[in-house]
Amino acid sequence: MKDRGILIVVSGFSGSGKGTLMKELLARYPDTYALSISATTRSPREGEEDGREYFFVTKEEFEKMIAKGDLIEYAKYVENYYGTPKNYVEQKLEEGKDVILEIEIQGALKVKKAFPDTLLLFVTPPSATELKSRLVGRGTETMDVIESRMNRACEEAEGMDSYDYLVVNDDLDACVEEMHSIIRSEHRKSSRNRAFMESMKEELIRLKQSEE
């Protein structure tokens, strides 16, 4: 039997390239990972498909999911709900897949509280200088845009400490492998191998007794 998968939350600075990173990770290891699909009440945009980008539901359906506890976490932006359906995630974890949630820090902390075994990864550019230049852009942005990006980055930075690991996105290829390696290593944590350790202990004691 395959071990149960790990629930992984990936957040990161805007401009950290985490979207591309996730796509590449899933493309390279399709049998290892599953990307959680959010439910939302907003309308599908052109090219978006129900069950691929999002599960598109009505406001009534979404509120029913909230009431029944069917969401791992949810939030309301402007007039639309966004949330993570529990069923899909549970099913993939049972299949032994590591399930990745790409959400913001507030959602990440809610998930960690509800499921303390969740692995929190934060994607960051390699240096403040690099982040700075990505935020300021190529000199074509208005002051308003730069200011709002700056405010956002400062808020995002405040949350970094709550994450388990920092994933430095310098080179995409290296970064995908680093992330994969962090998650593989996580499977070897003692706290995730209690059953293995118990069976080892029991069998050793049984064998010792049979020798006496």
Next chain:
Amino acid sequence: MKDRGILIVVSGFSGSGKGTLMKELLARYPDTYALSISATTRSPREGEEDGREYFFVTKEEFEKMIAKGDLIEYAKYVENYYGTPKNYVEQKLEEGKDVILEIEIQGALKVKKAFPDTLLLFVTPPSATELKSRLVGRGTETMDVIESRMNRACEEAEGMDSYDYLVVNDDLDACVEEMHSIIRSEHRKSSRNRAFMESMKEELIRLKQSEE
């Protein structure tokens, strides 16, 4: 400047093959790792060299090291002292090397208490059945030998839970890479990158102010 190295304690079942594993890890990554060399009051055996297998010291010298706090941990087996000199370890950590201590569980727990950042790895065969067959041997061992190995394995198993990671030694090559990967990942832990996060935050705030 290279980051400071990580202090790593490796323990494991007798017969887990951890000695071979360590040798191979150091041979493959000589610039990454350093093996801590213990001090001992026992006499050198044939072929052993001072400063390679052990630092061979007198009882008086050893007791002076204890008194001066020059040892990370020490223990007395039969009539001989064994201990880990702090200087050598500190020097290698400063050079940015990850320093590996191959010691028993009691020593491991003492080190973790004194240096909470220590990474504890436990090497185990892939299953209780496999461990069992390694312990019983090939049917050529006396009952006494088997019983003493069994008692020891049961004691060692009790300590597994205190370690951070389990390293499963099935295939030597894969196991060396797994151990290397766990240690590489450990360097990405948020708790080991406080300075990086602080400088990111400070620079972002500075930049935000300069825009206002």
